[in-house]
Amino acid sequence: EAQVTQNPRYLITVTGKKLTVTCSQNMNHEYMSWYRQDPGLGLRQIYYSMNVEVTDKGDVPEGYKVSRKEKRNFPLILESPSPNQTSLYFCASSSSDRGRNQPQHFGDGTRLSIL
Amino acid sequence: AQTVTQSQPEMSVQEAETVTLSCTYDTSESDYYLFWYKQPPSRQMILVIRQEAYKQQNATENRFSVNFQKAAKSFSLKISDSQLGDAAMYFCAYRGDTGSYQLTFGKGTKLSVIP
Numbered sequence: 001e002a003q004v005t006q007n008p009r010y011l012i013t014v015t016g017k018k019l020t021v022t023c024s025q026n027m028n029h030e031y032m033s034w035y036r037q038d039p040g041l042g043l044r045q046i047y048y049s050m051n052v053e054v055t056d057k058g059d060v061p062e063g064y065k066v067s068r069k070e071k072r073n074f075p076l077i078l079e080s081p082s083p084n085q086t087s088l089y090f091c092a093s094s095s096s097d098r099g100r101n102q103p104q105h106f107g108d109g110t111r112l113s114i115l
Numbered sequence: 116a117q118t119v120t121q122s123q124p125e126m127s128v129q130e131a132e133t134v135t136l137s138c139t140y141d142t143s144e145s146d147y148y149l150f151w152y153k154q155p156p157s158r159q160m161i162l163v164i165r166q167e168a169y170k171q172q173n174a175t176e177n178r179f180s181v182n183f184q185k186a187a188k189s190f191s192l193k194i195s196d197s198q199l200g201d202a203a204m205y206f207c208a209y210r211g212d213t214g215s216y217q218l219t220f221g222k223g224t225k226l227s228v229i230p
Contacts, residue, residue, distance in 0.1 A: 031216045040124075042206060042222040048215060058217065090160060092218075100210055101148050101167050104218055106160035 002027045006091050006107035013081060014115050021076045021110050023091035030096040032074040033104065036060065036087040043090065049074055050096065081114045088112075117142045119209050121221035128197045129229050135182075136192045136224045138207030146212035149183070149190045154204040154223075163205070166190065168212075194226075202228045 004025045013019055025032065033048040035058075045058030049068040063085055065077040074093075078085060088111050092104040118141045128134035140149070151163040166174045166183050174181050178198075182191045194201055207221040 033217070035220075040222060042220040043218075044220075045217055048217060050215070056215065088158065092160075094216065096216055100212055100216065101165060103150060103162040103165060109158045109160075 002105065004091055004093055004105050004107040006089075006110050008110060009108065010111045012113045012115065015082055016080050019078050019081060019112075021078075021089060021091075021112070023074045023076065023107060024072050025074075025091075025093040025105070026072065027093060027095070027105065028071065029093035029105075030071070031104075032068065032091065032093045033058070034064070034066065034074070034076045035090045035092065036085075037090065037109075038087050046076070046089075078112075081112075083114045086112060086114045117144075117209050117211060117219045119207055119219050119221040121205075121207055121224050123224045124222070125225045125227070127227040127229055128194070128201075130197055130199060132197055133193060133195045134197055134226065136194075136205050136207075136226065138190045138192070138221055140188050140190065140207075140209050140219075142188070142209065142211065144211050144213065148210045148212070149181075150208040150210070150218070151179070151181070151190075151192045152206045152208060152220075153201075154206065155200075155202070160206075164192065197228050199228050199230065202226055 034046040035043040047066040049055045091107040094104040149166045153161045204223045208218045
């Protein structure tokens with residue numbers, strides 16, 4: 001089954017404690033992306049990757065890091081989380097060699113609470 | 116930068132009736148792609164329908180159809196014969212034909228279906 005898998009689904013942690021949210025896709029997609037969703041703001045892109053070792057900032061990259069060492073994986077790293085990073089996070093992927101009309105496939109989301 | 120506006124934060128519809136969700140966008144590109152995503156209480160992001168700007172014919176998927184007005188930069192979603200399972204947040208999204216594969220989302224419309 002084609003899917004994007006995020007882990008964990010829920011996480012409560014404290015300010016300053018480094019955390020990583022993993023994302024893996026099994027569709028051999030080139031493009032992967034991270035979004036955060038906040039009430040009244042919709043989804044905003046944090047970082048994206050066009051392919052292995054190619055990453056770039058989205059609209060709200062401050063406080064986040066990413067890496068793309070393998071095509072299937074795109075982890076999101078919070079080096080020193082702060083309460084304003086409490087949010088719902090989505091990983092998404094799509095094919096980039098079959099045209100821009102290809103939809104993004106989303107993971108099930110990760111609810112992060114930073115105390 | 117492209118912007119996507121959903122002017123209706125909340126809407127409601129009677130079961131079996133028809134409802135239209137509005138979306139407008141701002142872009143200087145001539146070719147682009149538009150999407151509607153549904154987010155039920157389960158938080159999953161589910162593609163509902165997509166439209167290529169160069170196609171004049173409005174996209175249709177079963178009970179879902181769009182009214183795409185390129186000159187007016189409008190992309191509304193019509194849901195016919197509304198069902199209880201249609202209750203969700205609906206997000207309009209834009210992707211340009213150049214540059215990154217970023218999806219720019221509107222802030223969403225929460226649709227309630229009244230039995």
